Amino acid sequence: MAVRSVSFGDVFGSTLAGTSATPFVNENGKMYVSLASPEGAAPLQTGVLAYVEIEALADGMPSMELDKDVVNFLTPDGKNFAMRF
Numbered sequence: 001m002a003v004r005s006v007s008f009g010d011v012f013g014s015t016l017a018g019t020s021a022t023p024f025v026n027e028n029g030k031m032y033v034s035l036a037s038p039e040g041a042a043p044l045q046t047g048v049l050a051y052v053e054i055e056a057l058a059d060g061m062p063s064m065e066l067d068k069d070v071v072n073f074l075t076p077d078g079k080n081f082a083m084r085f
Contacts, residue, residue: 009048
């Protein structure tokens with residue numbers, strides 16, 4: 001499969017929700033993208049994080065995973081917080 005587009009989810013508020021987020025790497029089966037709220041914006045506590053549009057390149061069951069060693073979640077003041085996968 002190939003990633004065709006990534007959009008901000010509603011957790012980022014109505015200003016960013018649905019707008020395009022450009023991956024900074026999208027090759028060799030890996031895609032990296034940064035999703036961040038504008039400074040001063042208060043993101044919602046629950047909701048959709050992102051919409052990822054994929055295209056099947058061959059027959060079979062698509063598989064997608066988040067690499068826990070690469071995913072970083074930061075608070076608005078730049079501090080890491082723990083996520084369970």
